[in-house]
Amino acid sequence: MTAVDSLAVPSVLIAEPDTWTRDLLKQMVLSVRCDAQLDVCQEGPQALTLLKQKNYDLVIADGKLPGIGGLDLLRMVRQLRRSTPQPFILLSERSDSASVREALPLAPTAYLTKPLDMSGLTRRLQTLLLSAGQAVSCDVPALSASMTLKGFLTQRRTSCDGAPLSVDVHAVVKQSMGPVGLDLGLLEQYAHTDPQIGAVLIAAVNSAAKHLPRPVQTLGQALQGLGATQSVNLIQGLALKQSAYLTDPCLADYAQQQWAVSLRTAEYGRTLAGILNLDKARCYYAGLLHRMGDLAVLRCLQEWQLAGGELDTQMIDASLAEFGAAYGSALRTRWRLPLELRELIAAIYHLGGGVYSREALVMNLAAQVANLPSDEEVESLAESKTARLLKVGPLELARLVKKQSPSP
Structure with a gap:
């Protein structure tokens, strides 16, 4: 790791029940601080256990965590009465004034609604994880001396990120903007040849959190099920990952x-x-x-x-x-x-x-x-x-x- 300024490595807890949103949040944090130490979980009790063991620099939690919801988790964190209030971003699908008023007395660092505004969340993360003018760059970890190519590929088989992207994600999103915002028909037209985009969006819309009556098997159906904002979030998140594009x-x-x-x-x-x-x-x-x-x-x-x-x-x-x-x-x-x-x-x-x-x-x-x-x-x-x-x-x-x- 090479740091432009001397920075303490931040620790971040992400508590999110949906696999694909959890992965997106992880990539967004790493895009701001590639050196961040991340803990991720999908249930409230597990998040509470981790919070009692460690004083994180930032917590990002969904309001609908199984077992203990994000709001209750925030309440418990505030009851720990640490000397410095723990930065806590609460994610919610509810934007009504009653829900916001319920959270305000617990002083969340931010109350953000889903689908996420990626640019807005990125700015929040930059403010929380970096000081003005500071930046961090990270080198790719070197292979161990004993690692063989076969061993490396065997190890990566169960955790690989899928295929590289065949289309320029940012160009696709730009081309898909219509007179009144994102046009899902245009997005399908420009993205339908990319296997990685198709597979990820089909998988995401079929995740347990969606409770669909019938499985979705095409990109067009996935875009309709996810909606414009979440679809774009997931597509743009793919470009944040390592080797998203093949440069060799x-x-x-x-x-x-x-x-x-x-x-x-x-x-x-x-x-x-x-x-x-x-x-x-x-x-x-x-x-x-x-x-x-x-x-x-x-x-x-x-x-x-x-x-x-x-x-x-x-x-x-x-x-x-x-x-x-x-x-x-x-x-x-x-x-x-x-x-x-x-x-x-x-x-x-x-x-x-x-x-x-x-x-x-x-x-x-x-x-x-x-x-x-x-x-x-x-x-x-x-x-x-x-x-x-x-x-x-x-x-x-x-x-x-x-x-x-x-x-x-």
Whole structure:
């Protein structure tokens, strides 16, 4: 760590029940103070235990914490009667005057409503964690001498942040602004090709806090469920993380190949689904997300390189072959993507025994078309089990390939 000024490292407690909001808050704190010592929890009793053990420089707590709500937690903190009142930001979904008046006697440092105003919260954090004119920069921690690439990737598999971003988040948000604010239709239009944005927003809207009657499986549905502000918060939060964009030219070239395969599969899946009167949007996103594991490996390889590890194309190829599928499976499980969507993604790679849904067959065929070595192979593909089950012949496949082929 290199500090422009000599600063005491701040300790921050984040108590937030929603996984994605908790992660966003963590990234916002680290964007202001990359050296901050963070403790995070999702329940009130756990937060109270931590507060009794440690005098944090800042507490950020949600009003609806399970067990002990954020307001009661603030009340208990104030009853500790420390010599200096503990800075405490209370987050709430309620902005009515009665709720605000109830909190005021407990002197919260800030009472902020959800969805969060990221710029406003960032200014608060800067005021609380930095003095005027002060700044902190942090070096990437070096690898231990005994760490191997295989060991590093094995370690990161259960905690990786997903794929790198393929679009410029700030440009997307700017382009999506309409005459009366953010236009969700435009946001979907400009962001729908990015697997990381699609996966994260679909996962976020399906989180337990949303209590949806049916799982959401497309970006458009996710944007409507989250709303404009929360959608933008989550999208912008993705850009705050380490290696959100691939800066190494070789890794970026590998990622372009993965994105291209994802998009081809997504477009073929959508077109085939349309021909067969199936769910076009769901098939599109199954295709778009199916290379998340390989993309996540590439992102972790950049982290390895930034930490001082050596890397060449042979190592990249071997890492993708060994870890791509495992990373994808781990991400889909950890992010709790809808089972139906995960089944379609699995069908892209392999059709197991038993009865197949027509959409699973569509995705399996879409992947085969996307990976055809040449247009001349269309007739042989029409003889495949998947094409025969769907009753898609060589003429339909030839038209499909021609329709999706880029113009010269």
